[in-house]
Amino acid sequence: MKLWNRCCCCWPLRCVCKPKPEPAAGSFTAVKYDQDTGRPLADAGYTLYQNENLIATAISDESGRLSFTDLAPGEYTLIETTIPAGYLPERTSHQVVVDEDGTVMIDGIPADNFSLYDVPNRDAEISFRKVDADTGQPLAGAVFTLPNGVRAVSGSDGVVNFGIFGPGSYVIQEVTAPEGYAAVQTDFTVVVTTDGRAFIDGTSIANFTAKNTRLPDPSQRPVINAVTEGDHFVTGTGVPGAEIAVTLPDGIVVTTTVNDSGIWVAAVPQGTDLQAGQTIYAIQTEIGRGPSAAASFEVQAKTFQPVLTKK
Numbered sequence: 001m002k003l004w005n006r007c008c009c010c011w012p013l014r015c016v017c018k019p020k021p022e023p024a025a026g027s028f029t030a031v032k033y034d035q036d037t038g039r040p041l042a043d044a045g046y047t048l049y050q051n052e053n054l055i056a057t058a059i060s061d062e063s064g065r066l067s068f069t070d071l072a073p074g075e076y077t078l079i080e081t082t083i084p085a086g087y088l089p090e091r092t093s094h095q096v097v098v099d100e101d102g103t104v105m106i107d108g109i110p111a112d113n114f115s116l117y118d119v120p121n122r123d124a125e126i127s128f129r130k131v132d133a134d135t136g137q138p139l140a141g142a143v144f145t146l147p148n149g150v151r152a153v154s155g156s157d158g159v160v161n162f163g164i165f166g167p168g169s170y171v172i173q174e175v176t177a178p179e180g181y182a183a184v185q186t187d188f189t190v191v192v193t194t195d196g197r198a199f200i201d202g203t204s205i206a207n208f209t210a211k212n213t214r215l216p217d218p219s220q221r222p223v224i225n226a227v228t229e230g231d232h233f234v235t236g237t238g239v240p241g242a243e244i245a246v247t248l249p250d251g252i253v254v255t256t257t258v259n260d261s262g263i264w265v266a267a268v269p270q271g272t273d274l275q276a277g278q279t280i281y282a283i284q285t286e287i288g289r290g291p292s293a294a295a296s297f298e299v300q301a302k303t304f305q306p307v308l309t310k311k
Contacts, residue, residue: 024102027069028111032060034087035117040064044118045082048096050074057081073098078106080116087118088194122196126162126170126205130154130178133211142212143176154178160210167194174210181212219292222264222284228300229276234266236295242286249278249299258284276301 032044044060048068055076058066076096083089094116097105104111130142138158145151152162162172170190177183188210191199198205222238234246238258246254246266254266266282268274278299284292 023073023100025069026071026073026098026102026104027067028071028096028104028106028114029065029067030106030111030114030116032064032066032084032116032118035119041084041087041118043082043084044080044116046116047079047081049077049079071096071098071104073100073102080118084118086121088121090116090118119195121167121194123164123166124192124196124198124205126165126172126190126192126198128160128200128205129158129209130160131158131209131211132181133213136209139178139181139212141176141178142174142210144172145175146170146172165190165192165198167192172200177212180215182215184210184212216288216290219284219286219289221292221295222258222282224280224282224295224297226300227274227280227297228302229274230302231274231299232268234268234280234282236264236282237262238264238284239286242284245283245285247281247283247294248272249274249280274299 030046032041033039034041040060040063042060042062042064044064044066045057046059046066047057048055048071055071056068058068059082060066074097076098078094078096080090094106095108096111099105106114130139131137132139138154138156140154140156140158142154142160143151144153144160144162146162150162152160154160168191170192172188172190174184188200190205193199200208219242220239222236222242222244224234224236227234234248234254236244238244240258240260240262242258244256244258244264244266246256248254248268250272252269252272254269256264256266258264274280276299279296280299281294281296283294286292
């Protein structure tokens with residue numbers, strides 16, 4: 001039986017009102033790719049949400065394809081929830097809109113074969129320069145190590161290159177300074193990020209330089225005068241005003257200063273007996289210079305002269 005009713009477009013005439021068609025379900029297939037190579041990626045998992053409610057999940061196959069079907073008209077959010085090994089997750093979600101006629105749009109683009117991309121984890125080269133702290137000139141011969149024993153030595157161009165490393169944190173220690181330079185006493189922390197960037201102590205590795213301060217020129221080696229067993233003083237000569245550090249055989253260190261005549265005297269502490277065959281060392285440090293090489297002297301035995309008496 002036909003139903004007759006008022007019709008907005010033809011009133012007061014009679015018209016036939018047809019039932020409103022049921023909305024069509026939507027579906028779409030997206031394809032997952034490696035952003036660098038364009039190669040399809042398997043095992044990328046995506047979840048479709050509507051008003052924070054989980055609606056469906058899909059995982060890309062070997063051809064990178066993943067599909068969602070039977071979607072009611074409305075708005076959805078598509079989020080990557082499983083990331084292929086060796087890749088970084090997408091940083092943004094995607095807006096999915098299903099129209100009443102079943103048409104699907106993703107981010108305003110027709111959803112059919114919509115492309116999704118992941119960026120691969122990137123390694124970074126740990127390489128930096130070793131330079132003179134004052135002049136900026138490159139320094140060769142600096143030796144650095146990682147905790148796993150990997151070593152790198154600065155070349156004539158000052159470059160220290162450990163090679164390629166994956167994302168993570170690494171501690172580098174300087175174990176040998178360039179000749180004539182003071183060693184760096186603090187370790188460096190290198191961080192390689194998942195997007196292939198590298199930082200040393202928070203500075204981009206491209207802008208980082210490891211600096212050494214030149215040691216002052218060494219002082220002259222002092223002279224130790226002859227020492228005989230049982231002596232209570234050790235004497236010698238040096239540069240006026242310089243400090244002398246005398247190391248006795250028992251390890252005790254006695255310091256003294258060279259007088260204006262270039263002579264120094266170090267008292268042997270009570271309880272320390274110098275014996276023949278023992279070795280004494282002395283190091284001189286002049287004002288504005290570094291320590292000298294050590295001078296040494298072996299304690300001599302006493303010699304007894306016979307006393308002749310007249311009969």
